[in-house]
Amino acid sequence: MSLPPAAVALVARQVKQLTAAPFAGVRYVPSDSLETVLADVDGPAGTPYAGGVFRVRLSLGADFPAAPPKGAARARGDARACGAPLTRAFPPPQASS
Numbered sequence: 001m002s003l004p005p006a007a008v009a010l011v012a013r014q015v016k017q018l019t020a021a022p023f024a025g026v027r028y029v030p031s032d033s034l035e036t037v038l039a040d041v042d043g044p045a046g047t048p049y050a051g052g053v054f055r056v057r058l059s060l061g062a063d064f065p066a067a068p069p070k071g072a073a074r075a076r077g078d079a080r081a082c083g084a085p086l087t088r089a090f091p092p093p094q095a096s097s
Contacts, residue, residue: 026039026042037058056071056073
């Protein structure tokens with residue numbers, strides 16, 4: 001799968017902006033392809049995630065930017081607090097009746 005030329009230009013421009021003026025606690029991590037965007041995100045102070053570093057991966061599909069990227073996160077450091085707080089904050093959807 002490959003990104004359309006307009007999407008490649010958009011992602012390249014946004015990566016350049018992010019590396020020139022990064023968000024606090026977020027570090028861009030170069031990858032082999034613009035179809036995969038990686039970043040390390042620091043756990044916020046005062047939360048169970050403080051002190052952790054979370055690798056975020058966004059996978060951009062051929063229909064990007066019309067469709068959102070698919071995302072995943074992986075913890076490094078002390079990630080013991082990850083599962084339960086996330087499950088409480090984002091419970092699985094319930095079937096509506």
